Amino acid sequence: MTNLAKRNVGRESEGRGAGLRAVRRTAAALLCAGALTGAFALTARAQPSRTVADGVYTAGQAARGAEVYRAQCVTCHGEALEGSVGPPLAGDGFLSVWSALPVVELVDKIHNTMPLQATAPLSRQESIDLTAYILEGGGFPAGAAELSDAALADIALPTVATASAAGGGDLSVVPIANLAQLMRAIAFPASNIVFNVQIKDPADDVPPPTAARSFDFVEWGATVYPGWEAIDLAALAIAESAPLFLVPGRRCENGRPVPVDRADWREYTEAVVEAGRVAYRASQSRSVDAVIEATDQLNEACASCHEVYRDVGAEGRGVGADRCRQEP
Ligand code: HEC
Numbered sequence: 001m002t003n004l005a006k007r008n009v010g011r012e013s014e015g016r017g018a019g020l021r022a023v024r025r026t027a028a029a030l031l032c033a034g035a036l037t038g039a040f041a042l043t044a045r046a047q048p049s050r051t052v053a054d055g056v057y058t059a060g061q062a063a064r065g066a067e068v069y070r071a072q073c074v075t076c077h078g079e080a081l082e083g084s085v086g087p088p089l090a091g092d093g094f095l096s097v098w099s100a101l102p103v104v105e106l107v108d109k110i111h112n113t114m115p116l117q118a119t120a121p122l123s124r125q126e127s128i129d130l131t132a133y134i135l136e137g138g139g140f141p142a143g144a145a146e147l148s149d150a151a152l153a154d155i156a157l158p159t160v161a162t163a164s165a166a167g168g169g170d171l172s173v174v175p176i177a178n179l180a181q182l183m184r185a186i187a188f189p190a191s192n193i194v195f196n197v198q199i200k201d202p203a204d205d206v207p208p209p210t211a212a213r214s215f216d217f218v219e220w221g222a223t224v225y226p227g228w229e230a231i232d233l234a235a236l237a238i239a240e241s242a243p244l245f246l247v248p249g250r251r252c253e254n255g256r257p258v259p260v261d262r263a264d265w266r267e268y269t270e271a272v273v274e275a276g277r278v279a280y281r282a283s284q285s286r287s288v289d290a291v292i293e294a295t296d297q298l299n300e301a302c303a304s305c306h307e308v309y310r311d312v313g314a315e316g317r318g319v320g321a322d323r324c325r326q327e328p
Pocket residue numbers: 068069072073074075076077085086087088089094097106109110113114115116122130
């Protein structure tokens with residue numbers, strides 16, 4: 001169990017000593033959490049100096065990419081990158097997913113996760129050539145030099161507004177859970193799946209056969225999207241569900257309304273969305289170290305809000321008349 005888990009359920013760790021690195025890192029994050037309260041210094045990235053509009057690949061390279069594409073990608077992404085089983089790899093919807101990110105992230109995504117359920121992984125060069133082909137298909141110009149591994153981090157994809165920033169649907173959500181239940185139902189289990197990367201490499205997570213035991217939906221379900229995909233999905237659950245903290249009308253366990261109108265409450269929530277997004281990107285990189293790095297940010301995001309709105313007044317699970325005060 002992680003430190004966060006310990007704090008949340010107020011129980012002693014059962015695995016003391018088992019995950020030294022985990023305990024050390026999480027403890028460090030908890031120490032920092034106080035200092036960071038209210039300060040949202042989110043991931044500082046070195047800014048790429050060029051964009052894909054600057055002629056960053058060659059026509060010959062895109063042609064090599066096209067060959068691999070026809071052999072390995074076309075069935076799922078379409079003849080003209082328009083998508084079929086998989087999403088489109090050109091157009092505004094696609095670009096908004098990758099808005100302003102360095103090209104290396106797109107190459108990594110292809111290299112680490114495509115073709116879906118592949119038996120033989122793509123080489124780095126193939127992944128870069130495929131990216132050149134995707135850039136060509138997106139209307140970005142070819143140039144004099146090939147896209148090279150060394151340059152990838154220094155080239156940005158264009159900035160494109162996301163669908164929700166550009167309008168989005170108007171869905172009214174009616175709260176059913178109190179805030180504590182919502183946290184226990186989604187944020188807590190999803191975070192613990194991500195924190196588990198501190199002590200277990202998802203690549204080694206081979207689910208045991210269930211046949212020998214009596215059937216159990218939960219055990220069976222864990223075998224359907226195991227390993228790294230489970231980490232991807234947990235990170236997405238965190239990012240996508242955090243805005244539910246902002247739904248008006250929800251109450252905390254003590255009956256106080258969730259302080260959704262407070263600016264800091266919104267900022268703490270946005271920090272969790274961002275931490276979930278960072279954890280997802282880290283998981284997509286298939287790097288244990290990157291996810292461990294991301295867990296620090298996630299832990300801070302949860303703890304910063306808890307310090308102000310949850311862990312006040314009383315200790316322990318489900319108690320605290322001072323929780324969710326409008327004016328902490
Ligand atoms: C069996 C179907 C399948 C094949 C084959 C396949 N993909 Fe995909 N691809 C998907 C699905 C489904 C997704 C969405 C899920 C995800 O992002 O992992 C996806 C997502 C992507 C994305 C991210 C798109 C986005 O909107 O963020 C890229 C880039 C991509 N694929 C490139 C490729 C390339 C390049 C190949 C060939 C080497 C390939 N895919 C082969 C099914 C496939």
